[in-house]
Amino acid sequence: MNERPFDLAVVGAGPAGLAAAVAAGESGLRVALVDAGPRPGGQFWRHAEGADGAGHHDWETFASLRSRLRRLTAGTRVRHLPLHQVWAVDRAGDAPFTLRLTPAFDGATDEVTPAVRARAIALCTGGYDRQLPVPGWTLPGVMAAGGVQALLKGSGTVAGRRAVVAGTGPFLLPVATGLAAAGAEVAAVVEAARPADWLRRPLGAAAVPGKAVEGAGYAAALLRHRVPYLTRSAVTRVHGGDEVTAVTVERVDGSGRVVPGRTRRLAVDLVAFGWGFTPSLELVVALGAGTERGADGSLVATVDRARRATVPGVYVAGEATGVGGAAKAVAEGELAGLTAAVDAGRPAPTKRGRRLAARIARAERFAEAMHAAHPVPERWTEWLTEATVLCRCEEVTVGAVERAREDLGAGDPRTAKLLARPGMGWCQGRVCGFATAALLAAGAGRAVTAEDLRALGKRPLAAPVTLGELAALPEPPDPPDFPDPDTA
Incomplete structure (x- = not known):
């Protein structure tokens, strides 16, 4: 721990973290990039070793960022620490942050770095699938949609032979088409909303034109694989004994209330549920940074336009500021990295900052339209x-x-x-x-x-740790001696 502190520690190497580390490193900062994965890219660009980008969106952006990161890690600008998780962050007064690290899983790496110190920290921690329980959801064969996709991207593994993909939001589409392309039979995509709901925010929906093209591509793939797309519908029950055998699909109204008499049963061995995402805010909350309720109903970090959190020296980018997709995350991460560099005394790239802010604003308008079109059904608890x-x-x-x-x-x-x-x-x-x-x-x-x-989001530790790691923490300083008021 006597090593000179880094200028910036970036937590997470997904789209936001990768962009933040590259932007800060290229601006002259010494950066530590900490990530639980074996390779940069996060969930969005998750890939097997040697993958060529097939089946990934915007792989060119990732390839460029990865190439720039490799140049920075080859020198002394960026130190990449894969297969490490941050389980706590300490700071005493104006001293640098101390990030306590642990292997991402038992035996993940032989070169364990127990801690790094940094003058500033960028939290690009992403998010994970939000789940709504229904009767039978604990049966083997029920998975989060993101978990199904992770298996496909990471190893080409298909989690089932006949699947239903259910919930709400655009993320259902790449999961369903990915399963179909990998050889699974997709019995249906079951969407609680309907396409016409995008008309609630037409300007926001049009803010990122490329998304319409992307959606059309998924629609064509569903048609090609003959996958039914059921709207205003929900999987309200999962059936089976030792494993999933079927689901009940019911029609619902705009509030999520079941419409009587509109029920069908689908035989499946895989249920992929996707109800949006929950930002990973363990470190944000632990540091005492401000949070608020986001457009999709999740808790998100409060940041200013430059991606500064409410705690000095802390920056937040990506899904932790509000779920909005990889393009938003990349722009936010780059802006956070540049802001950290400016706050450390580097020249301000004014034009570049304005371009990034405009790109983020467009992405946020689109995200607001998406969340308005695909809300969690208000009355889902009635299921x-x-x-x-x-x-x-x-x-x-x-x-x-x-x-x-x-x-x-x-x-x-x-x-x-x-x-x-x-x-x-x-x-x-x-x-x-x-x-x-x-x-x-x-x-x-x-x-x-x-x-x-x-x-429900306050957690003393951001990741599982061993008792040995807790025991290895330095002893806190002795408290000062104060005079006894009874004898003074």
């Missing part, structure tokens, strides 16, 4: 039964949480955690947090608030 598992880690049912609310007065997530234990297991509420907040809010007849989400 649940008392026996539906809400928190998988602690096996807490919907009924247990409702009884805690009705009988014990647990009207908020913090109290519900104490009395019924949702969000108290291994995942610390990452999977069940949003659903728990929504269930409690629905029972109280109110909307989910940012405070609800914060209560």
